[in-house]
Amino acid sequence: MDWQAFALSLRLASVTTAILLAIAVPLAALIVLGRGRWLAAVEALATLPMVLPPTVLGFFLLVLLGPRTAFGRGIAAVLGHPLAFSFDGLVVGSVIYSLPFAVQPLVAGFSSVDTALVDAARLLGAGPVRLVSSILIPLARRSLLAAIVLSFLHTVGEFGVVLMLGGDIPGATRTLSIVLYDQVESFDYAAADHTALLLLGLSVLALALIYSKTRNRGAGRA
Amino acid sequence: MSKQISGALFTLLFLAPLGAQAPLRVAAAADLEPVLPPILVQFEKSTGIHAEATYQSSATLTTQIENGAPFDIFLSADLGFPKRLIDAGLADSTTPVTYARGTLVLWERKDSRLPPPSLDLLRSPALKRLAIANPERAPYGRAAVAALQSLKLYGALKPRLITAENIAQAAQFVDSANADAGLISLTSALTPRLSAEGSYFVIPRDLYPPIEQGAVIVSKTRQRAAANKLLNFLLSPAIQAEFAKSGLTPVK
Numbered sequence: 032m033d034w035q036a037f038a039l040s041l042r043l044a045s046v047t048t049a050i051l052l053a054i055a056v057p058l059a060a061l062i063v064l065g066r067g068r069w070l071a072a073v074e075a076l077a078t079l080p081m082v083l084p085p086t087v088l089g090f091f092l093l094v095l096l097g098p099r100t101a102f103g104r105g106i107a108a109v110l111g112h113p114l115a116f117s118f119d120g121l122v123v124g125s126v127i128y129s130l131p132f133a134v135q136p137l138v139a140g141f142s143s144v145d146t147a148l149v150d151a152a153r154l155l156g157a158g159p160v161r162l163v164s165s166i167l168i169p170l171a172r173r174s175l176l177a178a179i180v181l182s183f184l185h186t187v188g189e190f191g192v193v194l195m196l197g198g199d200i201p202g203a204t205r206t207l208s209i210v211l212y213d214q215v216e217s218f219d220y221a222a223a224d225h226t227a228l229l230l231l232g233l234s235v236l237a238l239a240l241i242y243s244k245t246r247n248r249g250a251g252r253a
Numbered sequence: 254m255s256k257q258i259s260g261a262l263f264t265l266l267f268l269a270p271l272g273a274q275a276p277l278r279v280a281a282a283a284d285l286e287p288v289l290p291p292i293l294v295q296f297e298k299s300t301g302i303h304a305e306a307t308y309q310s311s312a313t314l315t316t317q318i319e320n321g322a323p324f325d326i327f328l329s330a331d332l333g334f335p336k337r338l339i340d341a342g343l344a345d346s347t348t349p350v351t352y353a354r355g356t357l358v359l360w361e362r363k364d365s366r367l368p369p370p371s372l373d374l375l376r377s378p379a380l381k382r383l384a385i386a387n388p389e390r391a392p393y394g395r396a397a398v399a400a401l402q403s404l405k406l407y408g409a410l411k412p413r414l415i416t417a418e419n420i421a422q423a424a425q426f427v428d429s430a431n432a433d434a435g436l437i438s439l440t441s442a443l444t445p446r447l448s449a450e451g452s453y454f455v456i457p458r459d460l461y462p463p464i465e466q467g468a469v470i471v472s473k474t475r476q477r478a479a480a481n482k483l484l485n486f487l488l489s490p491a492i493q494a495e496f497a498k499s500g501l502t503p504v505k
Contacts, residue, residue: 093425093426093429093431094429097429097430097431098430098431099429099430112381113382113431115426115429115431116382116415116431116432194418195422198384198415198416198417198426198432199387199415199416199417199418200414200415200416213387213389215316216310216312216313216316216387216389216390217312217389217390218312218315218316
């Protein structure tokens with residue numbers, strides 16, 4: 032078992048999920064609380080990464096963030112190295128790739144909060160930050176949990192973006208899904224089975240956790 | 254009028270596929286992607302057999318054939334993968350037919366700030382990222398590692414190697430300037446795009462074992478005669494001469 036890759040996948044998923052939460056909570060709140068037609072465009076853009084095949088997304092990022100664009104050169108100047116083939120590069124790719132999986136549950140959760148409560152809070156003088164932290168998040172905890180788990184798992188299972196952007200470097204970009212692919216490609220099916228089992232076990236555990244939480248809450252309310 | 258159109262559409266969608274002969278399915282190593290398409294067109298012109306190729310790393314194609322992919326002929330970038338299929342009873346004959354030899358080159362973009370491609374470039378500490386194909390499964394990747402080992406540079410360069418899924422992706426990593434240089438196939442370096450964007454240096458042949466590219470006919474094929482025709486076509490003097498122009502070394 033490649034524990035280095037296992038640790039790398041967990042680290043990538045944790046960092047990505049943390050960044051995604053910081054982006055997705057305000058974004059979802061904006062989509063739900065805001066007014067104006069342009070918000071539909073924002074929501075569409077936030078869902079777009081689901082449409083593109085991951086390898087295509089990875090290729091675009093490789094070119095867009097590469098040293099041949101001014102943007103890519105800017106990043107390289109700040110980091111001291113180009114973004115591709117590095118852990119940082121994978122984080123950028125993963126955040127874009129998993130964005131819909133963080134935003135969608137939150138938009139659904141925030142939308143289901145009673146608008147009367149939101150209006151009442153507004154009348155009492157709550158600003159947008161207070162609205163989100165005291166009303167939306169506590170009442171949509173389930174959706175928040177769903178957003179966290181889905182972003183995390185989607186990043187653990189990410190393959191196409193990493194294949195295009197990663198360069199298969201142990202400890203930096205060789206994630207568990209790449210190891211699994213390498214094992215299959217080198218005809219090492221026994222090792223591939225172990226890796227796949229580990230990935231599956233991890234996912235079942237996380238999903239069972241989220242569903243047991245939502246179940247308990249449903250039972251408590253009844 | 255509209256009836257005619259819908260009739261034509263009906264024929265096109267449902268009847269035409271029945272009449273058409275199933276194409277000859279070719280599993281081809283990634284280094285053949287720039288070489289094979291015009292050759293398959295010529296093949297169809299001279300024999301009337303329509304062939305369609307799928308390009309992947311030789312290992313990926315081997316896995317696919319092992320698991321029942323409907324290919325008729327396999328053009329590998331080495332002899333090991335076709336042998337593997339023969340040993341498993343999945344390919345005809347007892348030895349793969351060598352149809353060409355591959356050439357490894359060091360390729361670099363013309364706008365690179367590093368020195369032009371040469372063995373000195375490989376020794377330069379300014380070379381931060383060198384792209385190679387995966388040595389576990391791509392024959393050119395294996396040759397790249399062997400060449401670096403012969404030069405006693407493998408240890409020093411190992412942390413700076415960027416491993417691509419196949420030889421085409423290795424070229425793409427350098428072309429997009431994400432890697433400084435790459436050890437790729439001469440067939441890629443000679444494509445119009447890469448020859449316009451960069452320059453190459455042929456890695457001396459005594460530095461790596463020859464990249465013998467072998468072909469086998471997949472045992473499950475229903476088009477053995479057509480597959481054999483394609484194999485003989487590839488070995489014909491005209492096509493061997495064409496190989497030479499596109500960066501493969503003829504075997505005949």
